[in-house]
Amino acid sequence: MAYTDAHRLFLQNCLLERCLPQSKAEQIFQKCLSATSSDQTERNFQDAILTVNVALDPINLELRTIQDEISGERMVAIVNTKGDDIAQMATSYSASELNAFKHLIKLIMTADDGNFCVASTATINDIYHLGTHGSKLLVQEFLKDLVRSQWLDLSAAGYYSLSNRSIVDLQTYLKEEYSECISECFLCKEIVTKGERCPREDCGTALHVYCARKYIPVHRNQCPSCHTSWVESQVFGSQTFDGTQLRQSRIEVSRQRRQTSASTPDSNREEGEEVEVDEEEARDEEE
Ligand SMILES: [Zn+2]
Ligand SMILES: [Zn+2]
Structure with a gap:
């Protein structure tokens, strides 16, 4: 065309x-x-x-699509194809700001319990002590600008995490610098920072929140890789501090599923119909 x-x-x-x-x-x-x-x-x-x-x-620019880790909504982002360093952001930020951003990415990627997020107050203090910004107020302004420019997400509970834009635009950098900490979703193969891990420690399978919600209930609540029960999966990411209670809703769904199948042993219902009901219930509970 x-x-x-x-x-x-x-x-x-x-x-x-x-x-x-x-x-x-x-x-x-x-x-x-x-x-x-x-x-x-x-x-x-x-x-x-x-x-x-x-x-x-x-x-060296390209339009690329990425799936939002929580909602599953497809996003379109304009990214640098020579994404071997964060230097590509240099047109908008000074060298010291880039250093501060790199430091912030490090805090996020190496966060406790593999949660890929950091509390805002701790972040402000940490960056202030880097000495790249003259005051805590300036640090706050810098962080606000990163959120406005979609480089960073700030959750309702006040945790910074990588945004869709950061993940898709900085993926080469993230994979090179943090190969030890990074996971890819077993199902869609994109970087995952908000999701669930297989309860079996030696399995290591991770799924996005959205991918798990779509896949797990219709696959006997089992890990797609080792088939261990997914009920005890480890939820991780900034959304775990928001009280969205994704885990509770899924446990509730599987409890209802057990009750339903126990009370209707002669049911001729097909798998697809049952799933539709479950997904609706899960959605209601999350809201
Ligand atoms: Zn995925
Ligand atoms: Zn597994």
Whole structure:
């Protein structure tokens, strides 16, 4: 597909937003097509991504999609393809700010219990003592800017973690610097910082919150790798401090499932129908 004014407009929007839900990106692209009175045959979004990426290639940028670790929503992010260092952020941040950000990534990647998050008060103190910022207020402003620019997530309970943008844009750096600490989701193969680990220590299987929620209940509540019961899985990530009670809801789901199957031994119900009910219940309980 030829690179048109619609693609140019769409790219400008993506550059402004940096990381946005794919549904929103698709709407923006449709608006760009209308605004430029483009041909109906050019309406395919995936083709548009490919066309924009050909245009971005010479300047080492690319549109990439990533799945949100908790909601599973597909996101579109503009990333550097020469992502071997955080230096790519240098256009927006000073050298000392980059050092502070690298330090923060280290705190997150090496956090206690593999939770990939750090409490905000501890973070402010820690970065202040680096001496890269003159006061704690300046550190706070810097952290706010990282959140605004989508480099960092701040959870409801006040924990900093890596954002979708950071994970997709800095993945080469993260994999090289923190190969010891990093896990990839067994199911979707993306980096996982918010999820669940197999209760069997020598298994090491990790799943995103979203991937576990989708897969585990319809696969006998077992680890996809070693088939150990997943009921005692270890939940990790910043969301574990939010009181979202994902674990409780899933234990409740499996309890209800046992009760249901015990009370209706002659049921002709098919597997798919049962799952639909379970997922709905799980959602209700999480809200
Ligand atoms: Zn996954
Ligand atoms: Zn396992």
